[in-house]
Amino acid sequence: MRPTIVHAMSVSAGPQTTRRALRADLLDFVGDPGLGAPDPTAVRHRPDHWLLIDDGRVVDALPGAQPPGDDWAREEHRGRLLLPGLIDTHVHSVQLDVIASYGAELLDWLERYTFPAERRHGDAEHAQAQAEAFVDALLAHGSTAAVVFPSVHATSVDALFGAARRRGMRLIAGKVLMDRHAPDDLRDDVARARSDSETLIARWHGVDRLAYAMTPRFAATSTPGQLAMAGALLQRHAGLYMQTHVAENRAEVAWIAKLFPEARSYLDVYHRHGLLNERAVLAHGIWLDDADRQVLADTGAQIAHSPSSNLFLGSGLFDWQAMADAGAEVSLASDVGGGTSLSMIRTMADAYRVQALRGVRLSAFKALHAATRGAAQALQLDHEVGSLEPGRIADVTVWDWAVGNVATPRDTLARDLHERLFAWMMLGDERNLVTTLVAGRTQYRRRSGDSGASETQHGFAAAA
Ligand SMILES: [Zn+2]
DSSP states (O other): OOOOOOOOSOOOSOTTOOEEEEEEEEEEESSOOOSSSOOGGGEEEEEEEEEEEETTEEEEEEETTSOOOTTSEEEEEEEEEEEEOEEEEEEETTOGGGTTOOSOOHHHHIIIIIHHHHHGGGSHHHHHHHHHHHHHHHHHTTEEEEEEEOOSSHHHHHHHHHHHHHTTOEEEEOOEEOOSSSOGGGOOOHHHHHHHHHHHHHHHTTSTTEEEEEEEOOGGGSOHHHHHHHHHHHHHSTTOEEEEEESOOHHHHHHHHHHOTTSSSHHHHHHHTTOOSTTEEEEEOOSOOHHHHHHHHHHTOEEEEOHHHHHHTTOOOOOHHHHHHHTOEEEEOOOTTTSSOSOHHHHHHHHHHHHHHTTOOOOHHHHHHHTTHHHHHHTTOTTTSSSOOTTSBOOEEEEOSOOHHHHHHHHHHOOSHHHHHHHHHHHOOGGGEEEEEETTEEEEEOOTTOSSOOOBOTTOOSOO
């Protein structure tokens, strides 16, 4: 079923051009704004400008009063905010069914909600339908790139990569590795996990904008033999990513200490199996110490901070300041289904609340940086995504600064850019999203005159 295409704006060029120009307030980053008082020199704000996109890439920007020629398909979004596509560095594609499940902490939550939902992804038809729905949901929340956990089943990996590839997305994922402490029908073993991983790497790694990640769920659900296998594959295949969970919950940390008495810490379990490098993405990292943070800084591994999930599951308050002091990388993540929204705006607002409880001020600049350029740098992908720099692939989102009769008057009272962006971050969500472009093609557009209704645009390119 193809969605109806709703033309919410005028497009002035013929159907042949691959050149598009979007007029809006352009905002991206040229540096790291840092924690604490926002550093305005890290921010590039170009109010009322045209962003020029040619053949799927950003090529230039022009002042609003100097529109490009008639060979550009022009779209008016005057008075709206245009950002690079948002990057969600940790999310589970197979957990949409269990989002907002009541009354559990991590280990109980896995048992009661997560494993039953993931079991259903052994069925190829279910996996396919869920993967399509998941990537469309990402795009309808303004996330154009993601680091994703599917399930242990190869079917779930094929379905996810296939759905992302059809939409031209940057996506990093891999088969979940789990050979102990999981239900019988969700466990693999070292030999099968190795051969499944090799097959999937050959099929997907480096294809279009896809990259494969070795994906041990967490140290408790992989034997030392399986962790060593994952480390060996990371060595063998250039450019592979690694994703896992670390130090999310205190009961979990105590369990890992019992399972790996030889390790100095939970993080050290991964380090000693060769799993930490500059393409390693570890979710949570709440219960780390200074030595751990130094290891993260030294190896270049990043923490995918997941504040919505941490608040929802009562896991703890992430120490962003200590990470920054150590020089370790932090990106932002929804961690759905532990997190309660795919919206990276809501995730930023939750990150602000977590830091407020620690007595740290998280500026809107720093939060947005961590979901755009900062995440791209931490993933070694800033040559491709995360900013509006000429040459970057045109993953772009356009937002209303405010929606509704509380946010709108608040927006008009904002005295400077940071105040305005902060109110957007605290009051906004996916209803503010107007359109999402992936590699210059429209993949989501809000229905005309409506806030909150969704319209996925799979297969539709407004000007191509
Ligand atoms: Zn997770």
